Amino acid sequence: MRLHEGSGEDSRVTDRKRWGEHQRDWEKERLGPALEKSPERHDRFITQSGVEINRGNANTVRGNVIGTDVTGTVGVARPDGQPQFNGVAIADSSDNQIGGVTAGAGNVIAYNRNIGVGVGNFITGVPAIEDSILGNSIFANGQLGIDLAPGSGVTPNDPGDADTGPNNLQNFPVLEKASTKQVHGRLNSQPGGTYRIEAFANTTCDQSGYGEGARFIGALTVTTNPQGDAQFKLKFSAAVSAGQFITATATDAAGNTSEFSACTVAGKDDPAAAGD
Numbered sequence: 001m002r003l004h005e006g007s008g009e010d011s012r013v014t015d016r017k018r019w020g021e022h023q024r025d026w027e028k029e030r031l032g033p034a035l036e037k038s039p040e041r042h043d044r045f046i047t048q049s050g051v052e053i054n055r056g057n058a059n060t061v062r063g064n065v066i067g068t069d070v071t072g073t074v075g076v077a078r079p080d081g082q083p084q085f086n087g088v089a090i091a092d093s094s095d096n097q098i099g100g101v102t103a104g105a106g107n108v109i110a111y112n113r114n115i116g117v118g119v120g121n122f123i124t125g126v127p128a129i130e131d132s133i134l135g136n137s138i139f140a141n142g143q144l145g146i147d148l149a150p151g152s153g154v155t156p157n158d159p160g161d162a163d164t165g166p167n168n169l170q171n172f173p174v175l176e177k178a179s180t181k182q183v184h185g186r187l188n189s190q191p192g193g194t195y196r197i198e199a200f201a202n203t204t205c206d207q208s209g210y211g212e213g214a215r216f217i218g219a220l221t222v223t224t225n226p227q228g229d230a231q232f233k234l235k236f237s238a239a240v241s242a243g244q245f246i247t248a249t250a251t252d253a254a255g256n257t258s259e260f261s262a263c264t265v266a267g268k269d270d271p272a273a274a275g276d
């Protein structure tokens with residue numbers, strides 16, 4: 001599935017060339033100059049994302065399996081035997097919705113070679129903002145579950161969240177402790193904002209220490225104080241076993257979703273703290 005703005009062949013060809021350039025830059029940032037010496041690899045790369053949204057706004061991607069078979073549990077290789085590059089690649093595009101908050105809206109995005117969902121901004125003056133990523137099942141991707149790039153890999157939080165870039169480089173939550181019932185955490189972002197915090201359970205955590213989000217286990221909305229801080233206690237709406245890795249995202253009221261938080265392990269429940 002590929003989405004392009006423009007209706008004529010010329011615009012599609014132009015977009016395609018630009019998309020290739022952007023993705024080549026994205027790839028170079030990750031893999032270094034070796035890519036330039038491998039045209040074959042680059043050619044493969046251009047068409048390797050399950051869903052490509054290139055300068056296309058206000059698209060909705062819901063209820064799909066991307067990178068897996070129809071069961072959502074088995075990765076599917078391309079005819080050359082390689083997994084596709086990214087699950088969903090959004091470049092210089094805004095107001096797109098990947099998943100959603102209603103039942104069945106989420107996508108399964110798994111077993112892709114690199115990023116689960118990437119939001120990239122490569123053209124000055126063409127923003128990539130308000131691309132919401134909600135309620136999905138994102139796991140077993142080779143790199144981050146959600147990557148805001150340029151700035152590949154984990155993009156650190158900044159105090160007050162005043163930075164700009166893809167999805168305004170929305171800060172992610174910081175999880176402090178979790179049981180099988182709930183997770184405590186905090187968010188620092190812009191003052192007086194409302195943010196949807198989504199929590200996920202995972203059987204593994206990425207080598208980076210930051211998660212993907214295999215199974216949605218609940219959400220709540222927080223409002224930050226004048227310092228931009230909010231604390232939360234998110235009670236899980238689905239069963240979680242001790243030892244699972246809990247992660248979270250933050251999405252502001254405009255739909256800018258963060259990368260995934262660092263993982264925290266769900267500990268055994270402490271009956272004395274049941275009322276926490």
Ligand SMILES: [Ca+2]
Nearest residue numbers: 148151153155
């Ligand atoms: Ca990043």
Ligand SMILES: [Ca+2]
Nearest residue numbers: 158169170171
């Ligand atoms: Ca930020």
